[in-house]
Amino acid sequence: MSDIEGNIQAKVKKLLEDGMIKYFIGYESGSDPLHTTPCFIKKAEDVDKIVWNPFCVNNLVGYLTDDKKREIKKDEEKKTKSIGILVKGCDSKSLVQLLSEHKIEKNEVVIFGVSCNGVINPKKLEKLLNGKSIPLDSLTLQSDGKNYIVTSDKKKYSFPKDKIEMDKCRDCTQPNTLIYDEFFGEKIKTDAKKDYTAVEEIEALPLEKRWEFWSDQFAKCIRCSACRNVCPVCYCKECAVDSADLVITPQTTSVEKANKMPWLEKNVELAENIFFHLTRMMHIAGRCINCGECERACPMNIRLSLLTKKLEKEVKGMFDYEAGIDVEAKPLLSIFEEGDPGEFIK
Amino acid sequence: MSKFEPNIIAFLCNWCSYAGADLAGTGRLKYPPNVKTIRVMCSGRVDPMFVLKALKEGADGVLVSGCHPGDCHYVNGNMYARRRFAVLKKLLEYIGIEPDRFQVSWVSASEGAKFAQVIDEVTESVRALGPQKKLTKVGFDE
Numbered sequence: 365m366s367d368i369e370g371n372i373q374a375k376v377k378k379l380l381e382d383g384m385i386k387y388f389i390g391y392e393s394g395s396d397p398l399h400t401t402p403c404f405i406k407k408a409e410d411v412d413k414i415v416w417n418p419f420c421v422n423n424l425v426g427y428l429t430d431d432k433k434r435e436i437k438k439d440e441e442k443k444t445k446s447i448g449i450l451v452k453g454c455d456s457k458s459l460v461q462l463l464s465e466h467k468i469e470k471n472e473v474v475i476f477g478v479s480c481n482g483v484i485n486p487k488k489l490e491k492l493l494n495g496k497s498i499p500l501d502s503l504t505l506q507s508d509g510k511n512y513i514v515t516s517d518k519k520k521y522s523f524p525k526d527k528i529e530m531d532k533c534r535d536c537t538q539p540n541t542l543i544y545d546e547f548f549g550e551k552i553k554t555d556a557k558k559d560y561t562a563v564e565e566i567e568a569l570p571l572e573k574r575w576e577f578w579s580d581q582f583a584k585c586i587r588c589s590a591c592r593n594v595c596p597v598c599y600c601k602e603c604a605v606d607s608a609d610l611v612i613t614p615q616t617t618s619v620e621k622a623n624k625m626p627w628l629e630k631n632v633e634l635a636e637n638i639f640f641h642l643t644r645m646m647h648i649a650g651r652c653i654n655c656g657e658c659e660r661a662c663p664m665n666i667r668l669s670l671l672t673k674k675l676e677k678e679v680k681g682m683f684d685y686e687a688g689i690d691v692e693a694k695p696l697l698s699i700f701e702e703g704d705p706g707e708f709i710k
Numbered sequence: 711m712s713k714f715e716p717n718i719i720a721f722l723c724n725w726c727s728y729a730g731a732d733l734a735g736t737g738r739l740k741y742p743p744n745v746k747t748i749r750v751m752c753s754g755r756v757d758p759m760f761v762l763k764a765l766k767e768g769a770d771g772v773l774v775s776g777c778h779p780g781d782c783h784y785v786n787g788n789m790y791a792r793r794r795f796a797v798l799k800k801l802l803e804y805i806g807i808e809p810d811r812f813q814v815s816w817v818s819a820s821e822g823a824k825f826a827q828v829i830d831e832v833t834e835s836v837r838a839l840g841p842q843k844k845l846t847k848v849g850f851d852e
Contacts, residue, residue, distance in 0.1 A: 575806025710815035
């Protein structure tokens, strides 16, 4: 693991010194050993901060569109330099999606690809560690790839990989970065298939049970919009659900009112929450690549991945379409086929 | 509860379904008065948010109706609509909304009889489901 880290640091250092990138987006150690946090390296002397380990969970691709929003204001220095970014295999699909939507152009980024053995869900590990009250000193993946070894106070503890890794890593089909300028580590071969058991379990429930499950989930929502803000494909400057911000005064024109339909009201209640989540799902249908960021960011632990997984399953099943695979692909809902499913139509 | 009259919002496309509704009217065909029509220029104009908003505001059912595939006044607006609503329908079912709450139909300008029949069917199926409470916001009164 450490030589990947070292190689990344060396490469970033070189690119920064040569002035090829304006900054590098990667991971640095977080406030505790179980977390890493995104970092923006602007100076060559800061490259030592960059880390690469199984706690590098965040999808950094979203920061590229954030950058664009900022850069619109100061137009001069923009576009002269690209941005370096560390992209895991799963995240690279969202990068491909953004490239296919021309939200980012290929020459604006220097992509650091990496092979990833799966990342750890800190919440899961924390639970296991607290159960044994072990402080974490170091963590290594055993050579057979099945267990993580946690070293603490010179004692070793072993945790099975599938117990502590992120759910999305369990059926990862993309351990290597899809497109890249530099690649670090050895490419991993996988024959994993997408696993939709969790979705199918819900589908198999009778209607009222499904409603029970989902209304419980959505009732928890406090509409903090963390899921939207963290989403790499939710990049609109103006979001439909923010429309409630319009203050109507005597000067407000009818055009303004029409353009800012109050789709959503501010009160947090089940109906509004469902409207918010379903609208979001419709907006990311065929664009969501299941990076799982929304669920990770959710402070109320809503099982959003069950919704995005369902989307992915239906989009694959009905239209044989997969987001974030092809840079040339057109967005799902702006194309059509003659033979699209229509049996639900009278 | 003896006499529940469903409140149904129908988004009809200007060129086919709305004209079909007109034809049903001029032809003196009888269909239930539960449907509130909203004319849109094309079924492709209907955003999934329209449907969700209607349900949020207390509609018991929503119908979207447009031209038959290939007949769209704007060449293919209804084809986009078909994709969109296929996804929306799956999502609504997934979270436990009765499938009949949201229906889609193709009715052409010459199908006055079909329009009356579709409205009949939609009204009956929604009536059978009873009032829609799940997606309706709190404080909504009849």
